[in-house]
Amino acid sequence: MDCLLCAKIARSTLRTKSNRERADRIAQFKAFKNNNACPTCRKVVDVFSAVGSALMDDAEVTIAFEESQRYYRRCWTLSIAQHGIYIELLRLNRELGVDEDFATPVDDPHINLDQPKRWIKDCDEYHGGTCHTICDPWARMEYPKELILIDVERQCLVRQKGSRRYLALSYMWGKPVAGFEPFQTKLNNFDSLRQEGAFNLTMNASRLPNTIKDSILLTGLLGVRYLWVDRFCIIQDDPTTKPMFLNMMASIYANSYFTIAACEGSDDTAGLPGIGDRSRPLPFQTFDFGPSCRMISVEPIRPINSPNDLYHTRGWTYQEWSLSTRVLAFHHHTVSWMCRKSRERTENGAQPVPSYIPTVINIEEGEHLCSRWPNFKLYATLVSDYSELNLTYPEDAFRAFSAMVAVTGRPMAGGILFGLPEVIFSGALLWKPRGLIERRKDRHGNVMQEFPSWSWLGWSGHIDTEAWAQAHAYYSVDNGDVLAGTPYRFTIRPLIDYFKTRGLVVRKKIHNGYYDTAKRTDLDLHHESLPPTWRLRHPVPLLSQPEPPVDEEWETVIEFRTSRLVLRLGDCRNDKHGNTEDCDLLTPDGDVAGLMTYGQRGTLTPGHPCELICIGQTEAEWMWQATGTIFKESQHFHKDCPPECYWAPESCLLGENWMYECYNVMWIERKDGIAYRKGVGRVFKAIWDQVETEEVDVRLD
Numbered sequence: 001m002d003c004l005l006c007a008k009i010a011r012s013t014l015r016t017k018s019n020r021e022r023a024d025r026i027a028q029f030k031a032f033k034n035n036n037a038c039p040t041c042r043k044v045v046d047v048f049s050a051v052g053s054a055l056m057d058d059a060e061v062t063i064a065f066e067e068s069q070r071y072y073r074r075c076w077t078l079s080i081a082q083h084g085i086y087i088e089l090l091r092l093n094r095e096l097g098v099d100e101d102f103a104t105p106v107d108d109p110h111i112n113l114d115q116p117k118r119w120i121k122d123c124d125e126y127h128g129g130t131c132h133t134i135c136d137p138w139a140r141m142e143y144p145k146e147l148i149l150i151d152v153e154r155q156c157l158v159r160q161k162g163s164r165r166y167l168a169l170s171y172m173w174g175k176p177v178a179g180f181e182p183f184q185t186k187l188n189n190f191d192s193l194r195q196e197g198a199f200n201l202t203m204n205a206s207r208l209p210n211t212i213k214d215s216i217l218l219t220g221l222l223g224v225r226y227l228w229v230d231r232f233c234i235i236q237d238d239p240t241t242k243p244m245f246l247n248m249m250a251s252i253y254a255n256s257y258f259t260i261a262a263c264e265g266s267d268d269t270a271g272l273p274g275i276g277d278r279s280r281p282l283p284f285q286t287f288d289f290g291p292s293c294r295m296i297s298v299e300p301i302r303p304i305n306s307p308n309d310l311y312h313t314r315g316w317t318y319q320e321w322s323l324s325t326r327v328l329a330f331h332h333h334t335v336s337w338m339c340r341k342s343r344e345r346t347e348n349g350a351q352p353v354p355s356y357i358p359t360v361i362n363i364e365e366g367e368h369l370c371s372r373w374p375n376f377k378l379y380a381t382l383v384s385d386y387s388e389l390n391l392t393y394p395e396d397a398f399r400a401f402s403a404m405v406a407v408t409g410r411p412m413a414g415g416i417l418f419g420l421p422e423v424i425f426s427g428a429l430l431w432k433p434r435g436l437i438e439r440r441k442d443r444h445g446n447v448m449q450e451f452p453s454w455s456w457l458g459w460s461g462h463i464d465t466e467a468w469a470q471a472h473a474y475y476s477v478d479n480g481d482v483l484a485g486t487p488y489r490f491t492i493r494p495l496i497d498y499f500k501t502r503g504l505v506v507r508k509k510i511h512n513g514y515y516d517t518a519k520r521t522d523l524d525l526h527h528e529s530l531p532p533t534w535r536l537r538h539p540v541p542l543l544s545q546p547e548p549p550v551d552e553e554w555e556t557v558i559e560f561r562t563s564r565l566v567l568r569l570g571d572c573r574n575d576k577h578g579n580t581e582d583c584d585l586l587t588p589d590g591d592v593a594g595l596m597t598y599g600q601r602g603t604l605t606p607g608h609p610c611e612l613i614c615i616g617q618t619e620a621e622w623m624w625q626a627t628g629t630i631f632k633e634s635q636h637f638h639k640d641c642p643p644e645c646y647w648a649p650e651s652c653l654l655g656e657n658w659m660y661e662c663y664n665v666m667w668i669e670r671k672d673g674i675a676y677r678k679g680v681g682r683v684f685k686a687i688w689d690q691v692e693t694e695e696v697d698v699r700l701d
Contacts, residue, residue, distance in 0.1 A: 002290075003038040005031060010293035012063050013076060013091075023062040029080060030057035040288050047087055047285060047301050048080060056083050065100075068298065075101065075298055088298040089287065103296045106284045111274035111335050113221055116328060119337040119344050120222070120258065123326060131325050131339040132257075138372040138546060141254040141407070148185075148233040149226040152219045156198040157185065157232060166226035167219050168256035170320035170327075171211045172311060173231070174267020175392060183207035184231040187238055210271030210278070211262045217276045224257060250323050250403035254370075258326035263311035264333070272330045283333035300332035315389040315400040322369065322382070323403055369404075374412045374540070376424060376472040380465035382408065383419065384434070387456060387463035394442050397457055398450075410546035414511030417500060417554065418455040421468075422511040423541055426494035426616040429454060430467040430664055432680055433599030436579055437461030452556035452701050453677040454666075461599075466630065471618075472514060476535050490630075491518070492664070493617040496562050500554045507559065513541045557674065557701045562614045563693040565665075567593055567683070569608045580604040584633070585612075585683060587691070595633035596667055596681035612665040613675070613698055618682065620660045633682065634660040661685040668700070675700045 005027055012024040029048065035041040048056075059080045068075045068088050079086035090103035123131050134140035144162030151158045160166075173182070183204070185193055198204060199216065212229055219227045234245045245252075253259055264270040273280030283300040311317050311331070321327065326339040337344040369378070386401055398419070405416045414422030421428055437459045439447045451458035456465075470490045498510040517539040570584030570592060579601050585594040598604060620631055637654060638645050645652040652658060662682040668675040675698050 006040050006289040009063055010290035013293055020065040023064040026061045029059050029061055051085050056080055089295040092294040092296050109279035123339050127341050130341055139370045141251040143255050144248045144251050149228055152216050153225055154196045155200045156196050157193045165257045166228050167224050168228045168253050168259045169215045170259050170317050171262035172267050184236050186236055190235055209268035211268040214272035214275045215260050250406045253320050253323040258328055259324035261327050261329040263329055263331035266310045273333050280333040313390055315391045318389050319403050369407045372411055377469035379408045380468035384463055384465045413541045415547050418452055419457040420455055424472050424514045425510050425512040427471045427492045429615050431456045432464045432597045434462040434464040437599055454700050474537055474540050491619045495616050496560050499559045501557050502555055557699050559699050561697050564696045565612050565693045567610055569604055569606050572604050578603050592636050593687045594683035596679050598679045610667045614663050615666050616664040618662050618664055631660055663688045
């Protein structure tokens, strides 16, 4: 017996072109649930239940032909709009007169590698100078002098020049298991793993993780002889060579022929489903709504909290992915290709790669990790994104990001000190929490002394680095708008000389030189090394060659002389759990003097004293609309203005050219003569200038 619900869907897809964009009601979701006799309806229920809420029986299921949220063109969308869930579909059968894209059925439990080979070949032939064989010294990384690699033909470890063609593997190790020693290269087995056939020996092959085993096979199938895998190509207990190879991670991934990204599962047992003897579940769901209406999902169905989403939540893999110029990614039982000029996915014919797979950072308009120009916006984004990710070992907080620092810090004069670019140090200190943060602790629960409180590295939790991008937008693009919509209306004046230290006698001034030339001006400067559409708003500290890796080790304490003031907390805003997000700052007379951002567990009490030290000055144009949101305390000055003051200059009682001026302050606590950061905020300039402040020498850790 024909299914009435499926027949209704099939009829709806035959609507005229002018009518099919309208969402057509099919039935309530419970009608599909109650129609157990129809296998297609059961499949619809299974898919919606996997990605949606259990409380949607009365919700309406509709279908419409509309712009895909992830696909380049239009497709059919079966959706439960009120719950925000949907299935995007393409036809499997081409009908006469139907103006639609069509897909290819996927019924092979193994991945056909012919298409990935074509992607690689096309990139090899047409993307030279961009994705590979890069000549610009600023756009490429030097090859490692020597690497340990897996020879997939001889099945053993070999030493080779870093310029050899090799693939790199990016994958998840998984959580450590008590009492279990993972199979890896150590000093006591390195020589034996260099013997031909070592990885084929029964005692080794049985311990080889599935992901590495499949990657060795894949490397050979793709015609490449060598594979780099961290757990075997770094001697894990060698105190001499391990730090050296960890410091070369940027070069290793950037110079690989391409990177295999094993995104499946939650650890190294998942393998690469569809490769070799390892079959895979069919990734795309097919729906038979009728003889002339067979459809396939545009993307693999992704259940909520799927373990296949964990790869992009891990700190180490974030770094490896971002540093790779070309990636062959295995995810959700499919394979995709990403390079700096294309994104491809095989099998069902729907392009491009799903949007939930991050792109490899490209070089359009200068958005590139390897650049001659300091890209503060990109670095700010990398730090903020990385701060959300997970690490198995908290001690890896810097190591898992160090390669990103090595690359992005090359054009930044002075380099990067504990995660903060020295050239914009005054602005970099203004990072703040985006949600709750706490001091970073080791696996035993002790605060990690190797990371200072003034750096985001010293804290666990999501970090807001918006000020880094907003205050240091030194270039404009095309019609004069700042790249990516960043308005140039926010200026920092440093005021303070900071010194990094080593021991009790070695002091070196932190560069902080960006602000020497960053005046409020609309200069239209060009430089021969700039992308053709770029213009400089002011001169920028430029290096003649990439900043070399920093060999000097500095202590976490920085020293400076500044002014000090004690204010008290006023009204505080707490989250739903009672944790304080921010508080007003009050003068002794009870007047609002500014704002303090806190963002830690616990509730602050109004009246609590705050020892504040000045770390710079900020000016922001009120009519730049972000001023009222980024600096929400600035609205205090406009309480008598009409609501339209925010967007209509002529209605502002303070005048359309009014500037919000404040001092950037850090709330500190002291222990044994050392200051530690508690929060960061701002005090109105007029108030700070009127009160009596104290000049103090600060040692901040």
